[in-house]
Amino acid sequence: MNNSIIDVKHLTKKFKDFVAVNDISFAVTKGEIVAFLGPNGAGKTTTIKMLTTLLVPTSGSVRLSNSDVVSHQEETRRTFGIVFQDPSLDDELTAWENLEYHGVLYGVEKNIRHGRIEELMKFVELWDRKNALVKTFSGGMKRRLEIARGLLHHPKIFFLDEPTIGLDPQTRNHMWNYVVNLNKKENITIFFTTHYIEEAEKVAQRIIVIDHGKIIATGTPKELTIKTNSKTLEEAFLKYTGHAIRDESVSSADAMRARRGMWRHH
Amino acid sequence: MSAIYILWLRQLKRYLRSRSRIIGSLGQPVLFLVALGFGFGPTFQKAGQGNYIQFLVPGIVAMSVLFTALFSGIEIIWDRQFGFLKEILVAPVSRMEIMIGRTIGGATVAMIQGTIVFAISFLAGFRPPSAGNLAFAFVFMFLTAVLFTALGTAIASKLEDMQGFQLIMNFLIMPLFFLSGALFPVDSLPGVLKMVVAINPLSYGVDGMRGALGGITHFGLSTDFAVLSIMAVVILAVGSYLFSKIQL
Numbered sequence: 193m194n195n196s197i198i199d200v201k202h203l204t205k206k207f208k209d210f211v212a213v214n215d216i217s218f219a220v221t222k223g224e225i226v227a228f229l230g231p232n233g234a235g236k237t238t239t240i241k242m243l244t245t246l247l248v249p250t251s252g253s254v255r256l257s258n259s260d261v262v263s264h265q266e267e268t269r270r271t272f273g274i275v276f277q278d279p280s281l282d283d284e285l286t287a288w289e290n291l292e293y294h295g296v297l298y299g300v301e302k303n304i305r306h307g308r309i310e311e312l313m314k315f316v317e318l319w320d321r322k323n324a325l326v327k328t329f330s331g332g333m334k335r336r337l338e339i340a341r342g343l344l345h346h347p348k349i350f351f352l353d354e355p356t357i358g359l360d361p362q363t364r365n366h367m368w369n370y371v372v373n374l375n376k377k378e379n380i381t382i383f384f385t386t387h388y389i390e391e392a393e394k395v396a397q398r399i400i401v402i403d404h405g406k407i408i409a410t411g412t413p414k415e416l417t418i419k420t421n422s423k424t425l426e427e428a429f430l431k432y433t434g435h436a437i438r439d440e441s442v443s444s445a446d447a448m449r450a451r452r453g454m455w456r457h458h
Numbered sequence: 459m460s461a462i463y464i465l466w467l468r469q470l471k472r473y474l475r476s477r478s479r480i481i482g483s484l485g486q487p488v489l490f491l492v493a494l495g496f497g498f499g500p501t502f503q504k505a506g507q508g509n510y511i512q513f514l515v516p517g518i519v520a521m522s523v524l525f526t527a528l529f530s531g532i533e534i535i536w537d538r539q540f541g542f543l544k545e546i547l548v549a550p551v552s553r554m555e556i557m558i559g560r561t562i563g564g565a566t567v568a569m570i571q572g573t574i575v576f577a578i579s580f581l582a583g584f585r586p587p588s589a590g591n592l593a594f595a596f597v598f599m600f601l602t603a604v605l606f607t608a609l610g611t612a613i614a615s616k617l618e619d620m621q622g623f624q625l626i627m628n629f630l631i632m633p634l635f636f637l638s639g640a641l642f643p644v645d646s647l648p649g650v651l652k653m654v655v656a657i658n659p660l661s662y663g664v665d666g667m668r669g670a671l672g673g674i675t676h677f678g679l680s681t682d683f684a685v686l687s688i689m690a691v692v693i694l695a696v697g698s699y700l701f702s703k704i705q706l
């Protein structure tokens with residue numbers, strides 16, 4: 193039909209009366225790296241959840257690789273890998289088991305799978321901890337394992353929702369280098385969110401800015417900076433949204449997340 | 459198929475790694491077996507009903523299977539809260555496979571518990587007529603385990619928190635257990651109670667196991683088998699549907 197690998201049209205999500213995502217449309221070309229930026233509570237995660245079949249849109253449509261995510265769920269699920277914003281590992285399993293089970297669920301053949309697991313675990317520097325239970329891992333180690341897992345089945349599209357949260361600067365760099373490399377080598381499409389402006393600036397070919405559920409700007413980092421007469425992308429973001437990209441005050445979304453986190457540590 | 463296998467394996471591993479769960483859930487069945495078995499045994503025998511331990515053991519095994527199977531539904535809620543459910547739900551596998559994998563996993567765990575209770579009951583003097591009888595009883599144990607794991611899982615797929623699940627389980631488990639003929643013969647019950655027992659799926663599991671072990675069956679083994687199988691399939695189908703509706 194067309195050559196966009198992600199095609200979003202008039203996408204809306206309401207939670208009761210609250211409109212979290214409000215009639216957004218955009219397309220992503222195969223092989224593109226797109227940063228999806230917005231302040232806390234803007235609707236980024238809600239959008240990604242609709243793109244990845246976890247939430248059913250209230251209205252509008254999403255097509256991944258030309259398959260509709262609502263009517264062709266299994267097909268679309270095959271096309272992407274994802275790193276969720278919130279934790280999603282099985283703490284009672286070992287690191288290796290988490291990857292192994294993922295590979296089996298995605299139908300990756302055994303001999304390919306085991307090689308791939310080793311390669312990815314070495315890349316995220318967890319190979320020597322492969323038989324440790326995930327509950328003994330630090331936050332950063334868990335994050336790295338989730339990134340490895342998302343790539344295990346060679347997805348065509350890789351969604352990353354704040355993938356670098358909890359990672360030290362060196363690891364963040366390392367991870368982005370790998371992802372960009374993968375994008376060049378295998379032409380994987382990357383769609384990510386982040387609250388680190390320098391990641392968007394360095395990695396993204398295009399930025400989509402969302403605020404209050406509406407897309408308010410789209411363009412290359414340079415274009416956005418020029419359009420708003422700003423010196424830096426950070427300043428441009430501030431002008432668009434009225435928020436610094438890393439809101440230091442505790443927003444309701446953060447408070448909610450902290451509460452959920454507390455639950456988890458029971 | 460491999461998705462079902464891997465979901466099964468995951469549950470089994472998690473179970474084997476939590477020894478406190480294994481030991482903890484044996485307390486109740488053993489207590490019932492000892493207290494009721496030795497407490498009511500003499501009276502039961504005097505009333506000409508035969509050996510009470512022989513009668514009671516299938517009921518107690520069914521009870522431990524019921525508890526473990528229903529409660530394994532709580533793992534869905536854990537997975538929801540710890541986040542692993544997202545990983546399962548975005549995987550390119552049918553919701554039916556997910557439901558079956560989880561059910562077979564939970565049912566296997568319930569069968570292990572049931573087997574341990576069987577083993578303990580040997581110490582209390584229980585003897586099956588033959589090894590073949592015991593194997594036959596396992597068929598009914600399996601069906602019971604599948605049915606109630608599917609039920610617990612289906613219920614849990616609609617719930618967000620443990621308290622709600624616990625509440626529903628407390629509400630369900632006692633009536634299911636006490637009105638199943640696990641502890642007393644159904645034949646001598648008043649008509650209304652007999653009807654209640656007849657609509658309780660656990661009754662067919664207890665009856666099937668008891669019959670398979672050489673005891674008297676109330677419904678007949680083929681009825682037991684048919685009712686358990688049909689109900690298990692229906693609940694699995696409902697559960698698959700509910701899984702396809704989960705949003706996170």
Ligand SMILES: Nc1ncnc2c1ncn2[C@@H]1O[C@H](COP(=O)(O)OP(=O)(O)OP(=O)(O)O)[C@@H](O)[C@H]1O
Binds near residue numbers: 232
């Ligand atoms: N299940 C839900 N029920 C009700 N409201 C929700 C639900 N999920 C999200 N929201 C609301 O929708 C809005 C958008 O949330 P979302 O998680 O998409 O934001 P975000 O852009 O990812 O923010 P952050 O940067 O903090 O991750 C928020 O106001 C949030 O409170």
Ligand SMILES: [Mg+2]
Binds near residue numbers: 236237238277353
């Ligand atoms: Mg978010």
